[in-house]
Structure formats: structure tokens, C-alpha cells
Amino acid sequence: MMRECGIVRSVLTSYWDLPSEADSEAIIRFESVLKQHKEFIGFLRLNPNDFMAETLLARMANEKLIFGLKLNPMTSPVSPYSINTLKLVAVSAGLGLPVLFHTGDDPFSHPLQIERVARSCPEATIILGHMGGFFYVEEAIRVAKRNRNVYLESSVMPYPKLIQIAVRSLGAKRVFFGSDAPGVHSRVEIQKILSSGLSPAEQEAVLTTSFLKIIGSA
């Protein structure tokens, strides 16, 4: 799909929070894929309540296997501003890793809830995945406007014109393209960016350069 859609690099996460002990094979598989395919940028998906989460995150970051943390408070399930989540986000910030949060329409996933994380850990780079989903895009944009450490990622949210509104409000440097593949075909998601009314320079920033800037050496 990457070849078909002209995608040169992709952030890769596991489907579910990676358990540290119960299924070590899942971790080995994830590591193996990342080692074999340099076009993937690993974001480790963890449950903040997993007692080995911090250790696993630090090890894989130090081995340059991952370049970010992925949290889905709804599936874990754990409040995005629970003590354990905040601790893990702080560790991630200390390692220089951005944190990609699932956001949207489910419990524990509202942008206004994630804003508490952004404010508690101002040193952390927080990405609002799906930029608020179907119903909370306006809130996601406002949260990013209020917090300089918050960025938006465009996948699944279905309305191109809201991507334009986000870019006009925050600048193209703070809005990233994402596909959420395989849930949505990447070409559909690219078309959203192309039809959102952005200038070519803004499109390039959203599709490529803005994200590369925040992940640094990946």
C-alpha cells in the first residue's frame, strides 16, 4: 500500500497495547518488523498500568527501535491523566519521544481530557490522533491552540474542510497526515489532504515535513 500510495515512511504501531510479559512474542515480532523495514518509524503502544511499560519504552528507545509512544486510553482502559499515564508520558518526554494519543468519540479519548496531560507535562510533545475523531475536532483545534506542545494528526476524521481550518488556525507545522491503515485505505486519506483546500506548501508540510521535524533522528 505504501508503494501504491507513494508513501516513503510510516509510523507503525501494534494493534493492541504490547504486554511486557504475557506475550513476549508480540514484542519480538514488533521489534523484528522494525529492524527489517527501515521505512517504518516505530511508536510503541503501551498500557500505562503495565508495570514493565517504562522499562520497555526506555529499552526500545535506547536501542533506536522506536521514536514515539502510542497510547489508547480507551482500549487500555485508563484515564489519560491517571498518575501512571502521566508518569509514562513524562518518561517519554525525557527520552525525547512524542506521544500519539488516540482521540475521538470514546470515553477517555476526548481532546479536552488529553489537554490535562499536555498541561501536566508541558515538556512532552502530544499528538492528538484522529484530531478529535468525528465529534470533537473543534475541541482538538482549540486544545492545540491553547497548548504549544499539542499537534494534530488527520486520520479517520472524515471532513477535509476541517483540516484546512486546523491549518489556518495552527499553521501547517502542527498538523500531520495519518492514514490509520488498514482501517482506512491510505489513498482515501491522502485525498482528504489534497482536497482540503491547502496550498501546495501547506500540503507538503502536512504530508511530509512537519512530522519529520518532531521525530528528529528517526
Added chain:
Amino acid sequence: MRKKETPGVIDSNVRIGESVYGDHQSAKYYLELMERFGIERAIIRCFTPPDLEFEKANADIENIVCAHPSKFSGAVRIDPRLKHSLQILKKFAKKKAFVCISLDPFEQSFKVNSLQIYPIYEFAEKCGLPVVIESGFPIVSQPSQLAEVAGEFKRVKFIMTHAGQLLASGQSETDALLAMNENPNLYCDTSQVILSGIGGFIEQLLRSNNHNARSRILFGSNSPAGELSVELMRVDKANIAEKEKRMILSENARKLFQI
């Protein structure tokens, strides 16, 4: 022998007019989109009008359909909370311009499975018009609620817009699949649905094909909220056969709305 022409795309979910919530779309503008994207015909409905007068808004839709009978068919939209809504429905449902009934439980704030709404469904059953329901909204129109209504009114054809899945996590997918598989009178449209990836909703629904599910999926853009190039691509990139795409894009809507 003359080559059989491929039938054009039917967009089963379009709004025309002005909304109390600020959105708007003119018939002229959507006609331009139809031309640009190869849409042959569209089922159009009004927004919730700024003055909340659905009778006038439906009359506007009727005028547009009558001005462009080869391009548009109408959906009569009402606020079922109001006593006179059934009268409005009866007035417009008998007109040739209208081929279905449209309900928006989110904007009009009612649950689709509320007993208060049942007279609307009873009327739909009597007059044989399908009922399009804005679906996927928390509390008011989740797939399981649509399934309950479809089970109660088995002779009414219901269309679950967005395949009931306005949920970025995709967690309502299973409910939507169950609803479709268990209710042969339940249809869905593709607008905004997370369907185009490998193993996406439409692919799963087609593979199960309970009660001929593949004949119950309609293309819809939800224009102007949905963008046509993106929405068409959701079907184009779905991992399904070309014949199935044609059914979704055209044939199913023609049969359902008899257009």
C-alpha cells in the same frame, strides 16, 4: 450490437439549502459537483432550516426536484417531535418528487427507537417509503437502536447513514455488522464510514452477505459535509469486486428508491 452503457453513480445522501447550524449548499453548486464527479442522480433533502420550518424547506426541495427531474429525487424531512410533523409528512410523501423519508435524530434530538417516533414508521409502512436515518450518533441513533426499530417494523426499509459508524475508534463496527446481518430490511450508506481498508466494513459485510447484504449498501457522500472525491474513493478503494462496486454506486439505490 450496441454496447451496454454503465449506469451512473447515485448519491443517496445530499443536503441542499441552508442550515440553522451554518452549513449550506445550493442546488447549482451540487449540480456542478455532479458534473465533475460523474454523479448521475442524487437523493436530496433539506438541512434543519434556520427558521425550523420544515414545511417550507421541503417545498424548496420539491421545487428543486421539479426543476431538475432527471438529476434529483427528494427526501421529505420532518421534526417528529412536533405534532404537525405527520401532516407535513403526509402532504409531501404523496408527491412524485419524494422517494423517501429523512430523519435526523441528532439535530432534532430524539431516539430512533423512541415510541414517540413510531407513528412515523407506521406511516412509512403504509405508504411504502424507505426511511433514511442519520446514524451513528451517541444515545440517539446507534446501530443497535436502528436494529431494534428494523426488527419492529420489518416491512419498512431503513437506511442507516454512515453505516452507523460515526466513531473514530471503529468500535461500533461489530454492532453495525450484526444489525445489517440480522435485518434484511436494513440498508446502509457509505458516507464517512471507515470501510476502505483491508478487511473494512463493506468488505466484511459483503463476505457475510446475510440476507443478500450486498444489495443493501448504497453510496452516499453526505455532501456538503462529505467531500465527493474522498467519498467516491472509499468505494473505489474497497477490497471488493467491480460488480459489487457498481451495485453500491448505482444499482442498489435505483432498486430501493425505484428511480
